[in-house]
Amino acid sequence: MKIMGKQVLGRVSMRIPLILCFLFVTAIPLMIQARVLAIYNRKAMTSQAINDAQNRCTILANELAQAEFFTGLQNTSRITSLKTEIETTADVLGGRIVLVDANYKIMEDTFGLSGGKTIVVREVLKAFDGTPVTHIDDDNGFYYVVYPVMSRENALADGTGGNGSGAAKGNGDDPAGGKTADGVMILIVSTESIGLVRGKISGSTGLLQLLLMLAFFFVDVLLASLLLRPFRRLQDQLDTAADGNLSQEIDEDTYAETSDISDTVSRTINQLKAIDESRQEFVSNVSHELKTPITSIRVLADSLMTMENPPVELYQEFMEDISQEIDRESQIIEDLLTLVRMDRSNPDMNMRSVSINAMIEEILKRLRPLAKAKNIELAYESIREVKADIDEVKLSLAIMNLVENAIKYNREEGWVHVTLDADHRYFYVRVIDNGIGIPKEYQDHVFERFYRVDKARSRESGGTGLGLAITKNIVVLHRGAIRLQSEEGKGTTFTVRIPLNYIP
Template identity: 30%
Template sequence: MLLVIVSLLIINVFISRLILNIYVEQRKSNVLIRANIVANETKNYLTTNAMSNINSIAEEYSKEISGRIIVVDRTGVVRGDSNKEYLGSTFRHTEIQYALKGQTSANIYNFKDYGHVLYVSVPAIFHNRIVGAILISVSINDIYREVSHINQNLYLISAVSIVLIAFISFIFLDFTFRPLESFTKAIDGMTKGDFKQKVEINTNDEFKNMADAFNAMIMKLDQVDKQRNDFVANVSHELRTPISSIKLLSDSLLHQNEDNISIYREFMEDISAEADRLNNIIYELLALVDLDKEKLHINYKTTYMNFLLEKIVNRMRPLAEKKNIKLTLEQDERIQIKVDSEKIQQAIINIIDNAIKYTSEYGKVQVKLYSQSKWCVIEVKDNGIGIPENRLSQIFDRFYRVDKARSRKTGGTGLGLSISQQIVSLHQGIIEVESVVDKGSIFYIKIPNDINL
């Protein structure tokens, strides 16, 4: 409404000024024409100082234009005055001075007693010589009264328009912004922890687009909330399991009556293993927290991936040899890229470690390094138990394990792949998986050759 009111005021002022200027210019044009006519008719008399003839001409035209006409000779002496007030006197009016210099002028004055008066002066030229000047003054109060009347009508129309606009706006306000009530209701529900809200809008406007975006956001928040609850439940379960085992083993030791050192050693070894498992879970949880930080610093350095993989494979080979698994590294080319070597090493170790864990004795785990288009590819292939096709999309979820019973046996926490994926994502890379049950899996770690830092 404020915008409409300001706009109408600006328009009214503009129209008022425009109409006033048009009327004034028309009046100026008409008076200038009369002034030139008077100049043409009096120029002969000005050379002979025939005051009576000049005055009669001034009086005649004065009646036609309803104004005052003053005619002066080239010395400024008044030779004709329609009011007969200044006859014979020297007249030094500004417009007269301009006219005696050969300039036509027209100005508007606002007098307290007379109101708005238009002064027009023209030179009287005879044989290319200025012989005098004509000054005409006419009241233009009628123009200002007409413009004032037009302004009143404009303001009346504007006031009626504002009232109509306000009425229409308030009538349709509820209809137009009714969808906002749905948003308000949904947001109130969200503040109470209910992420099942949904905004239903059947229009084809911006509200519909906003509702779709809002519903998508709600769905995502609901998924995040569910993941959070699952995460808390899984963390609680994972931490409780080794703690319960340690408690059980400790109680068994306390109630043990035998002095057999081997039994105590066996129990202490089990307690140590559970403590290591608990420590591993805490370490991986802390790693996830670090990776979730928005301002995590990635220390990019130019790294020879061949050397890095050789170091990783040599480090993992003793673990593979415990299960008589053949761990090999194949390098077809030398590859040098920018990565955070410490973090990318952790991601690769986690995936190779998984391959070894889920490969049976006398199996094979092959690691390959090669370039593919814009990617540096690290391929980890095993002939282990494989992953069902319908589970491939879930294997990077935190604490997710395809076979929980086997994971308990191998000591997995379900966090390794999630950590690897986040590290690779931080490097603007991706991890792809192919797997067939009982035949094995292939993990492709793809890191861009030219990372945008």
């Protein structure tokens, strides 16, 4: 679907990519933070649980050593109390405690499953040498601590001064059979409880993240609206201008971008206003210029009609004046038609390779009688032979207008010099005179239609005020440029620059 030549469907508001960009900037850090926190929480909670288990093992191992649980010198009441404490510890941790003596036989199992069985594994052997072993099995969901239990004598022999790890060997009478430890305590704990706690924390963290995401979303929407507000104000101003109200100033300088757009649109609107004013002025000028000769003809004709038997000489004089006014009217119409033809979007250009030297010589040949009549010296200097792709008829008209103006608006016994030169890209035609010159304040307007510096003198010389406008249009059609240099009372120079090769 199109409205006024513009595609309506499929357009995306600038707000959407802005919001998505803001969400991306805020969501990615939140997701990374959540992932880092989850990893940290898992490690921290597991580490804390193992530290707690190791501390409890240390306490129980000391108590077992003091009660001489593995040496056979057991205090029955103390042993009973210790077993109760061991079971309580296992229940609190939600795990299983197994006690192994020096013969690798299980003396106590809080689950009551392996009593009297033998266990010989690497971790137990290492613990009997006095080195505690800790291991986490994430795949099966548990961790265990294998802790040595050493009597005071073994501990002193080991060099720890109490229950602890060491590598010293006992003597042949050592009940531990040469082992450092008297026994080993194995604590096995499921990580399910850690997972449950971690799940609760993750749930709370996830909820918090969701709330933060929603908060960020609303903030992003608000920010996008605030950022786009100047563009909406600018759009409103442009809509007003599009409705025809060109008097309203386009001014939105909140951002550098909106300021640049405002300046560009303002310049465009000012140009449109200038074009509109120029069009209105042109219509007014055309009306006036066409009306003036007709009015003169009417006055002359009415004068003849009111006279009774006018003399033949007077009748002849009036008819000559009427003929001149008709010629002037025809010239104005011809110039207007020329401008209209050149103002078309695709004017006809009969481009061909032409000798510019020969063209200028032909123009000067036609204008020499006019220069001679006004006692004006007309000189031509050609620096080099020049051939270029031009529309000979149109460019001849442009150069002729410049030379003819230089002759008409010159002083008695003045001079007009025409020069031709070229480089590798352009050729240059300069028309120089020592005439009356153009005041500086008028120089920016001389190429406007119907503009005359000296209206009275222009009409006396037969000018229509369209010659320089036609000249500039022709030069522009050739992708060229025209420049004016003038000083009042000293003369004027027009420089025309045209490409040697025409590029459509």
